[in-house]
Amino acid sequence: MGKKKDAERIENEWLEFSKSVYEIKSKSQDDFEKYINLIASGGLGLTIAFFDKIVQIDIAICLWIIVLGWFLLAFTLLMNLLSHFKSVKFSELTISEINNKNYDAVFINVERRNKIIDTLNSISLASLITGVLSIILFVTINIYNMNNNPKPNSNPNQQPKPSTEEKNRGRTTPAPPQVKPSNNPKK
Numbered sequence: 001m002g003k004k005k006d007a008e009r010i011e012n013e014w015l016e017f018s019k020s021v022y023e024i025k026s027k028s029q030d031d032f033e034k035y036i037n038l039i040a041s042g043g044l045g046l047t048i049a050f051f052d053k054i055v056q057i058d059i060a061i062c063l064w065i066i067v068l069g070w071f072l073l074a075f076t077l078l079m080n081l082l083s084h085f086k087s088v089k090f091s092e093l094t095i096s097e098i099n100n101k102n103y104d105a106v107f108i109n110v111e112r113r114n115k116i117i118d119t120l121n122s123i124s125l126a127s128l129i130t131g132v133l134s135i136i137l138f139v140t141i142n143i144y145n146m147n148n149n150p151k152p153n154s155n156p157n158q159q160p161k162p163s164t165e166e167k168n169r170g171r172t173t174p175a176p177p178q179v180k181p182s183n184n185p186k187k
Contacts (some may be wrong), residue, residue, distance in 0.1 A: 036076060036128055040131070047070065
């Protein structure tokens with residue numbers, strides 16, 4: 001009898017441990033999706049809103065890299081949304097199978113459905129990482145480019161360029177004052 005009670009106690013401890021691992025896994029999945037959304041939407045919003053503060057658009061190079069980064073962050077958000085949608089639908093199907101006492105289908109379908117959700121989550125993660133790296137690469141390239149190619153007129157010893165009028169006509173005599181001197185100069 002003692003061995004049987006010990007075996008039941010050990011099995012109950014493992015069941016409790018299994019439940020706690022499942023709860024941690026569930027919380028981690030929720031946090032994962034929340035953080036993916038937060039990073040992707042924050043990165044997308046910040047880089048679009050402050051783009052002109054990060055890099056001057058008129059001298060920026062490799063613009064396709066930041067466009068790719070924005071596309072990947074938007075794609076991340078869409079993939080994560082699809083993952084949530086599919087998860088809800090798959091849960092409803094599993095509940096329906098349980099309610100219909102179709103237990104064999106539950107075992108077969110749950111694994112297949114979880115693989116689909118895992119694939120969508122993996123795509124979201126890869127897209128997020130690639131998008132963030134693209135934006136970092138774009139900023140790095142352009143900061144390096146701006147440092148190696150100083151802005152025109154940034155040299156204080158450089159003479160100012162003549163106005164367009166002077167360039168086209170050569171040097172001209174400035175216009176006289178609008179008030180004419182009197183005809184009778186004082187002696």
